[in-house]
Amino acid sequence: MTIYSLYIYDRHCTCVYYHDWHRTRRPKPAVEGGILPAVSQAVVAPAAETNSSTFTIYSSPRNTLTSASGVVVAVNEMNAQSTVSPLLQAPPSPVGISSTGLSFDEEVKLVYGVVLSLRNMIKKLSGRDEQFLNYRTSAYKLHLFETLSGYKFVMLSDPGTESLRFVLRQIYVGPFLEYVVRNPLVNMDSKEYGIDNEYFRTSVDRMIRGSSFFP
Numbered sequence: 001m002t003i004y005s006l007y008i009y010d011r012h013c014t015c016v017y018y019h020d021w022h023r024t025r026r027p028k029p030a031v032e033g034g035i036l037p038a039v040s041q042a043v044v045a046p047a048a049e050t051n052s053s054t055f056t057i058y059s060s061p062r063n064t065l066t067s068a069s070g071v072v073v074a075v076n077e078m079n080a081q082s083t084v085s086p087l088l089q090a091p092p093s094p095v096g097i098s099s100t101g102l103s104f105d106e107e108v109k110l111v112y113g114v115v116l117s118l119r120n121m122i123k124k125l126s127g128r129d130e131q132f133l134n135y136r137t138s139a140y141k142l143h144l145f146e147t148l149s150g151y152k153f154v155m156l157s158d159p160g161t162e163s164l165r166f167v168l169r170q171i172y173v174g175p176f177l178e179y180v181v182r183n184p185l186v187n188m189d190s191k192e193y194g195i196d197n198e199y200f201r202t203s204v205d206r207m208i209r210g211s212s213f214f215p
Contacts, residue, residue, distance in 0.1 A: 001215040004156040004166075006171075006204070007111055008195070011150030015039060015108040016194040019204060021214075022119055022151060027104040034105030039194035042046060043104035115144055145169050151176075167211065175203035 008017035017038075018040040020026070030043055102110070118133040134143045136159050145153040145168035155170040179200035180186050186195050208214055 001161040002158040003161075003208055003214060006055045006208075007108060008176075009108075009154070010189060012189065012191060013112055014191065015060040015112070017196055017200075019201065020107070027102050027107045028138055030060070034103065035108070037190065038196045040196060043151065052116075075178075092107040101179040111115060112140075112152075115152065115154060128198075132164055143168060145172065147172060161213070163194070164213075167208075171204055172209065175200050179203060184185070195215065 002022045002183070004023050007015055007021035010016050015035060016039060020042070025200070027043060072136065115132070118135060122130050122132045132144055134141060138140075138159060141157050141159045141161050143155045143157065143164040145165050147153075151172075153172060155164050155168055157164060179197060180188065180195045183197070187193055187197065
């Protein structure tokens with residue numbers, strides 16, 4: 001089984017987080033202003049990458065919660081603005097990776113459009129009690145987990161993968177609640193920033209890479 005990518009959408013249908021692992025074809029960087037700041041440095045527009053003070057409060061270890069007490073350790077915006085955490089910097093493009101031809105902002109709209117269309121179709125054909133969980137093509141399988149608050153966790157994998165809904169739920173009840181919902185420095189539903197921060201990204205990456213289905 002191979003995991004390709006993870007998208008998180010807020011209740012306003014906006015992509016607020018992105019992470020990929022085994023993609024052989026990646027989107028082009030988003031056009032400037034096409035996505036929110038603090039979604040992923042891997043797909044940020046070049047102009048936004050060089051002037052990225054918007055990531056500072058999320059990327060500084062001094063501006064993060066302690067996991068046990070939930071108390072802010074410190075706030076040091078001056079130091080945060082001078083450096084961007086290496087964990088949030090755009091990774092180098094692996095050799096052999098080609099482009100999909102789409103910009104990232106176009107891709108996230110297409111992914112959400114597919115999810116919304118299929119979910120509405122299922123409810124109209126089968127009734128309101130039916131749920132859209134996943135669908136499969138010859139190239140990939142899309143998995144969906146939706147929270148009561150309207151956040152949608154979407155994961156793409158190879159078509160032979162079993163349902164990963166339980167993995168998406170683990171991401172939600174674990175790293176998402178710990179480093180996003182309980183972090184007062186992350187302004188959820190702001191419509192201005194994503195939810196990316198180094199502790200959330202590291203925790204998600206460790207969870208996926210440590211799972212039994214990750215090659």
